[in-house]
Structure formats: C-alpha cells, structure tokens
Amino acid sequence: MPQAPSTRWCPTPEQLMILEEMYRSGVRTPSASQIQQITAHLSFYGRIEGKNVFYWFQNHKARDRQKLRRRLSRHQHLLYSCSHPHSLHRLEETFHPPPLPPPLPFRHQTLPNFLHQVPVTSSPLCHCFSGGGSREANEGLNLLCKLETGGGVETPARASNMGYGYERMVKMDGGSAIPQCCPRPLKTLDLFPTKSTGLKDERSTSKSSSCSTSTNLSP
Amino acid sequence: MPQAPSTRWCPTPEQLMILEEMYRSGVRTPSASQIQQITAHLSFYGRIEGKNVFYWFQNHKARDRQKLRRRLSRHQHLLYSCSHPHSLHRLEETFHPPPLPPPLPFRHQTLPNFLHQVPVTSSPLCHCFSGGGSREANEGLNLLCKLETGGGVETPARASNMGYGYERMVKMDGGSAIPQCCPRPLKTLDLFPTKSTGLKDERSTSKSSSCSTSTNLSP
DNA sequence: TACGTATGAATGAAGG
C-alpha cells in the first residue's frame, strides 16, 4: 500500500526542489495568489495543500533566520570581545561561507527577470511566483541589521508597553467596574468538574510551556 | 524549581477547556472587563494574564475563521471545477477526499442560542461573561454570511480581509485569481494576474510605489 | 535501542 492517510504532508523530491528554487530566487512570503499557484503546480507532483506551501515558506524562512542568528551571535561574541562594533556589519559576509544558502542577493541573478515579467528563467516554475524583488531583497539585510542591533538583547520589554491591542483596551477600561472577585473559582461557578483524571500533564517542570491542543491524541 | 520564568503562557487543560467553552458560547471579542473576569477565574488554574486571554480569543477567532474559509473555498473550487470542467488545475482539495483531519464543524448546535440572544449557557462560567449576547451572536452569523456571499463569485474588492496565518490567501484566490496553471510546470505562464485589487498588499512589492509587480528596483 | 537532527504543523505574541 502506498500509504495510509498520512496525516502529514511530505514534499516529494520534485516539490522540494521547486520550493527551494523559489526560495533561493527570493520568494520568502508568497502572497495569497502566489501560494495558490504554487500549490496548483506542485500538486502535479503529489498531494499538497495551500497550507503546506504556506508552512513550508514560513518554516524555511524562520529556520534560515535562526541559523543566521545563531551564527551571528556566535561570531558576535568573538568580535564583541574585540570591541570592534563596526566589524559586525561585515559579519555575515565574513563568515557565511557555504553552509546554507543565505538570503542571497538574488536580485541580480534570477529575479530581475520576473520583475520584468520576462519568462526567462532558469527554472520553468520560478518566474510564475516572482512576487516582488525588493522586499525580499532587503529582507536579508534587514534581518542582519535587526540581528546585529538586537544582538544579545532580544525581546524588548514586554510588560511595559504591550502593544496596541490589549494594553490599550485595558487602559481604556481604566480598571473600574471590575471588582475582580476571588482569586479562585467561585464555588457557584463550578462548571467543568475539574477532572482529577490527571489531565494536568503540563510539563511545568520543563523550562517552558508547550501547548499541544489536546485535540490531537493521535497515535 | 517549579518553573523558570517561562516566556510564554500556555493554557493548562482546564484553562483551555474553559476558554473553548466560552468561545463556543459565543464570546469572541471580550471586552476589557470581561477579559479581566475571565483572567481572574482562569488564574486559579494556573498563571495567566489578561493579555493571554485577549490574544487567545483573537487568535482563536482568526483560526476559526480560517477553517470556515477554507471550507468554503474548497466548496468553491469544487463548484468552480464543475462549472468549468475545462479547468486544468486540479486542486488538491478536488481530488484528495478526506486525507486530513476535517476542520471540525462549527458548533451550530451552540451558536444558534446566541442568535436568540438567549444566555443559555451550558457552563456556569459563561453567564459571567455573557456581555452583550447579541453582539457576539451577530458576529457569528455575520461571519458566515460574509464568507458565504463573498466566497463564490468574483468577490468585489474585498480581498482585503482574509484570515491570517495561511488561509488569508485561500480566500483571495476565491476562484477568480486562479489563472490557468497547468498541472505541470508550464513553459511560460502568466504570473499572477489578479494580484491584489488595490488593497495594501504590501508584501511582494515593496511599497507599492506605483506599479505592481514590475520592476521595483529599490531606490 | 537510544539519541540528535530536520521539518511539518500549530499557536502564542506582537506590530501596525
């Protein structure tokens, strides 16, 4: 049997190749229609859904960035100790030998074609998903910049100024009408009997939390 | 050590259960005071902040909408392909029946209640946060209506609002955008034509300086 | 058999 209703999508070699090619070409965050097209095309090589494409790019980009960040921080340490801030800028160029295809400046090789809507492409598929170039193009540098500046201090304040959504709301409310009752579930409100079945799996001991929706009790 | 300063909140099973129950009951965008109350209650089951509740609802709502959209979109595709047997593109949804876990159905059993603005709540907690039932009530229908109407045909110019995460695109593609992507790598296919009607569509093209996909050599 | 890695998928959190 070919396979059971595999729960998870797995790219076929062709699909993967194409996806990577596109990524290399600069596609990082394909738009709705792009994904649609990509999906349509890739579906020729095997089962695939839009979300797969979406996730693929999302993950790929994130991981790419992650690696880069890792490396950067590592090297940063070295340089940092040398107390030569300006050298950081050349960092990436300095050390990104060949391990992974960094957000290379595709701009000057393949993308331009798309930008002109000229079908000339190394790969038959790519030009279809050109998207824009500049954005992705800058992305690489941008990332580097961000990383560089952020360096070791990541995630700025999180409590101070939460953001637009919630914080603001709270402010508006001014904290007035809500007389936060008791810190514990009111007796009357005992809805769901807290099953003592031990659902509390919670890896509290773990360093962080995880959130697996219980909806997935699969094998 | 109970736990390190976990960076991220993760709902305990109880919290999650309650939140879901409330959501099912119609709570979609709790007000500040509601959030506070909810938070107060949930805090009994574990650490939790108002913003967590806030985000949870926001994300959950979006996700829920995604599913709906996806559903509709799939439906569309089916219909589309039916009325257009000519369509070459075989959408994944079209030919792979039920390979993936069905996006469990919207609680039509519960929603109706709100529609009547009847605070019928299966859980004792709910009534505390009933807020304006009607509001949420309409929200549900509203969403459905919107999706249904917009889904089918050439969606006016409402491509702007799509889910997030991933489905945002699915919606856009709606049925109009899909060019004729052959099931196999074409030689010269037109890039995404319909791109975006006029919405922001910030991505691919850097800043929509003026043109769309064309040469957008950065400044 | 037991880890370590790669990666699809999911979701909390923000920014705007």
Added chain:
DNA sequence: CCTTCATTCATACGTA
C-alpha cells in the same frame, strides 16, 4: 482585524 515572527510540539529519519 491583518500580517508576521518566534517557539514549540511531534514525528520521521539518520547515526552510533
């Protein structure tokens, strides 16, 4: 609300 990012979960696969 929309979009993106970061983290994390779960699993398949490889290697010792």
